[in-house]
Amino acid sequence: MDSGTDAQLLTALRAGDERAFVTLVRRHHDAMLRLASSFVPNVAVAEEVVQDTWVGVLRGIDGFEGRSSFRTWLFRILVNRARTAGARERRTIAVGDTEAVSGTEAAVAASRFDGGGSWASPPERWIEEVEDRLEAGKLAGFLRTAIGDLPERQRQVVTLRDIEGLTSEEVCSVLEISESNQRVLLHRGRSRLRQAIETGFGRPS
């Protein structure tokens, strides 16, 4: 039962298959918890949001027409609930794309370039080192921490795009952000992750 597409599991769930529900929950729980955590102040609230989302899924399952992927639909419900919960907890107003992606954030610190914009302190090498650690299973914890350290909106986009494998269109739909903001957040988030790996594992070339 751990195999099967979301669509197959959904059909089984509609027919009242409890195992299909558990399989769907297991498949998406970690991503949902991570995404929810980026909107609310603590894990306990994030867990409530996830549970609440599944209740919403069960209630709304007959209305889901499959025009978007199940995952997009699921994450949209989650984000709506997480925004509401986050606003309640923080007593602030939840915002979507009205919050501009503002300011400048360089992919690489300006101090690493000379006055003409050429590398003064070029990228340190780490690809080979990291592959060894990946095989030893030692990299996952480091990466999770680095992703956890990203500013929340960057973390949301990187999680959905690069861990969950959503398309840019799906991410825009889930987070209700514009294509260009999505790309800026993705760029900043990925750039920070690259820098974190370089800081952790790089050696001067």
Next chain:
Amino acid sequence: MMRLRLWRRDLVCQQAVELVTDYLEGELTRSDRRRYEAHLAGCPHCTEYLAQMRKTIELTGTLTPDDLTPQMQDDFIALYRQWRADSPTD
């Protein structure tokens, strides 16, 4: 009147690193893509940088989800059964 583009000089590294995501997303204009690729051809550091960004994306994609604890699994089964019990349609 002379077009702005004619005044633009070749990319420098500091600009090139900001184009990586647009490049990988296929969102650069054709002329910007040409300028970026021309820069890469002459710059081993920016070539390494692009390889590292690709590797970063690949590594992030290898993260596998944490599984549910048995306790959480039980909680969700309970949630499902509660919903079934409350559901008027069966």
